[in-house]
Amino acid sequence: MASKSAARKNDNRITRFLHVVEWLGNALPHPVSLFALFAAGVVVLSGILGYFDVSVVDPRPVGAKGRADNGLIEVVSLMNAEGLRMIVLNLVRNFVEFAPLGTVLVALLGVGVAERSGWLTAVIRSMVLNARPALVTVIVVFSGVLSNTASEMGYVVLVPLAAVVFYSLGRHPLAGLAAAFAGVSGGYSANLLIGTVDPLLSGITTEAARLIDPSYEVDVSANWYFMIASTFLITTIGSLISIYIVEPSLGKYEGTPADADDEDAHRMDPLSVQEKKGLWRSLWATLLFAALIAWLVVPENGILRNQETGAVAGSPFLKGIVAVIFVYFLMVGVVYGRTVGTIRNDRDVINAMAHAMSTLGLYIALVFFAAQFVKFFGWTNLGSITAVTGANFLQSVGFTGPVLFFFFILVCAFINLMLGSASAQWAVTAPIFVPMLMLLGYAPEVIQAAYRIGDSSTNIITPMMSYFGLIIAFVARYEPKAGVGTLIAMMLPYSAAFLIFWSLFFFTWTFVFGLPVGPASPTYYSP
Numbered sequence: 001m002a003s004k005s006a007a008r009k010n011d012n013r014i015t016r017f018l019h020v021v022e023w024l025g026n027a028l029p030h031p032v033s034l035f036a037l038f039a040a041g042v043v044v045l046s047g048i049l050g051y052f053d054v055s056v057v058d059p060r061p062v063g064a065k066g067r068a069d070n071g072l073i074e075v076v077s078l079m080n081a082e083g084l085r086m087i088v089l090n091l092v093r094n095f096v097e098f099a100p101l102g103t104v105l106v107a108l109l110g111v112g113v114a115e116r117s118g119w120l121t122a123v124i125r126s127m128v129l130n131a132r133p134a135l136v137t138v139i140v141v142f143s144g145v146l147s148n149t150a151s152e153m154g155y156v157v158l159v160p161l162a163a164v165v166f167y168s169l170g171r172h173p174l175a176g177l178a179a180a181f182a183g184v185s186g187g188y189s190a191n192l193l194i195g196t197v198d199p200l201l202s203g204i205t206t207e208a209a210r211l212i213d214p215s216y217e218v219d220v221s222a223n224w225y226f227m228i229a230s231t232f233l234i235t236t237i238g239s240l241i242s243i244y245i246v247e248p249s250l251g252k253y254e255g256t257p258a259d260a261d262d263e264d265a266h267r268m269d270p271l272s273v274q275e276k277k278g279l280w281r282s283l284w285a286t287l288l289f290a291a292l293i294a295w296l297v298v299p300e301n302g303i304l305r306n307q308e309t310g311a312v313a314g315s316p317f318l319k320g321i322v323a324v325i326f327v328y329f330l331m332v333g334v335v336y337g338r339t340v341g342t343i344r345n346d347r348d349v350i351n352a353m354a355h356a357m358s359t360l361g362l363y364i365a366l367v368f369f370a371a372q373f374v375k376f377f378g379w380t381n382l383g384s385i386t387a388v389t390g391a392n393f394l395q396s397v398g399f400t401g402p403v404l405f406f407f408f409i410l411v412c413a414f415i416n417l418m419l420g421s422a423s424a425q426w427a428v429t430a431p432i433f434v435p436m437l438m439l440l441g442y443a444p445e446v447i448q449a450a451y452r453i454g455d456s457s458t459n460i461i462t463p464m465m466s467y468f469g470l471i472i473a474f475v476a477r478y479e480p481k482a483g484v485g486t487l488i489a490m491m492l493p494y495s496a497a498f499l500i501f502w503s504l505f506f507f508t509w510t511f512v513f514g515l516p517v518g519p520a521s522p523t524y525y526s527p
Contacts, residue, residue, distance in 0.1 A: 018397065032362070035369035038428070039376055043087075046380035047079025055386045073384050080515060086379065091372065098207070098371035101364075103199030103220065103322045105357070110329035111149065112356020113349055118339030119282060120149070121157050122275050128161060129270060133169055137179050137247075140165070141238035144183020145231050149195040154184035155467040158475050167253070173478045174490065175247035179238060181471055182494040185459040187234035189452035190227050192427060199322050201448055204426050207374050208434035209444040211383040220321045222445040223452065226509060226517040232503055237497050245493045255478060278339035289328055293317075318519055330527060368411040370427040377431045387435030400440050402511040405450045408433060409503050412454025417462045425455060438525050445521035446510055453506055457499040460491040 029037065055074040068074070077083055095101070097420070124143050131139035140162045147154030159180045166176030189197065202218045209216040271279070273368050296304040297317045305318035317324070333352070337343025377383040394400055399407075415425055429451070437447045459465050463484055475482045509515050510523055515522075 050077030110326035113333035116352035190230035391439035
């Protein structure tokens with residue numbers, strides 16, 4: 001009786017906490033409206049602080065680009081005639097020159113072809129359905145992490161497929177669903193490949209870093225090494241949590257899936273002969289593509305190396321990695337699609353690209369207002385003043401060592417509970433934290449890597465995550481009485497484990513072993 005009572009008390013505490021999170025999240029305006037309000041708020045705040053001549057001492061050395069002659073960073077008001085002219089003249093430019101916009105659009109053109117042709121789905125199905133029963137949990141989590149190249153496919157295809165696979169093996173279907181969801185969403189920032197989230201985040205980081213260093217640029221591959229290593233970390237942690245905590249707690253499944261016959265049978269279909277042929281051909285195409293890239297990059301006089309230094313660092317290959325992503329996914333999508341018949345001519349390719357673009361309507365609307373907010377923040381010097389003030393405070397209390405990254409990750413994880421979009425959250429927090437931590441001597445690439453840990457770890461326990469409702473619908477097919485609390489309680493062990501061990505891994509990787517988080521990515525920054 002005591003254990004049941006304690007369980008009820010824990011459930012009540014969890015439920016109350018979830019209600020608070022849900023209330024706070026619902027109290028926030030739509031992310032698009034939020035950025036519009038932020039942009040307007042910056043204008044008003046600049047007028048107020050400009051009236052009182054608020055300023056801070058510029059920490060940059062004399063003669064540094066952008067440093068005023070009087071050595072001060074002063075608030076520039078946008079609530080005057082000159083400010084209004086600046087806003088009107090640059091409104092369109094702010095949008096079209098916003099760094100993440102073009103890179104995300106170009107990358108998604110290629111990924112869209114690969115997804116619509118069926119190649120991405122076939123790759124995931126081949127991995128999961130052909131896995132040995134003893135390894136199926138590991139393969140499900142690993143496949144979930146890899147599916148982040150096209151995140152929608154992971155949520156829509158892999159999560160329900162994993163539940164069906166576990167059910168067919170006589171295991172609890174929610175254990176499979178939880179393992180897949182942990183990989184897809186909890187490991188959102190880990191991957192072996194560079195995906196569409198990388199150019200999105202690196203573009204926002206670049207904009208934020210330029211508040212301190214106007215010439216700074218963060219490569220799309222800035223976190224690649226760390227994300228590759230994180231793929232295996234998340235797979236290991238997610239698999240252990242699934243096998244030893246979540247699945248035993250669920251017990252034996254006694255129910256029957258609701259309305260599952262046709263859909264589940266289709267998901268469990270083995271790959272057809274044509275699909276297998278398509279995957280083999282795409283594999284050969286991948287090998288040829290890899291050989292071509294190696295020929296262009298590996299030799300010291302390679303065309304895609306840095307022509308001034310002969311190094312890979314700062315090379316066209318790294319700076320133009322989005323073009324490589326576009327060409328690769330376009331290629332494998334066309335090769336696979338031509339083989340299985342999903343792509344017959346150029347119209348099908350164009351339609352696939354158009355479909356990918358059609359899914360970005362909300363993103364483009366958000367980017368428009370996010371771009372204005374970031375630019376206004378820079379014009380008014382509010383970003384620089386906030387960064388200098390915050391850095392001075394941290395220095396005054398002696399909290400400047402690498403340990404502060406644990407605090408930063410926790411802050412990002414908490415904010416993610418109420419603002420589930422990775423791009424929306426980073427667009428808000430990057431202009432504050434990137435300059436602040438740069439002034440303390442840390443490189444934007446490392447700051448971005450730390451952010452991704454906090455953002456990813458709590459994706460699976462926040463009702464504000466865009467696919468959370470879809471996952472609950474999948475859960476309800478096996479447990480009709482399940483609700484938000486059921487899903488979050490099931491995913492909480494993953495979230496806690498990811499947050500703790502991923503943070504420790506980041507600290508060890510970066511500050512103990514001194515390994516770079518990506519190609520040519522520095523750990524420290526000299527203001």
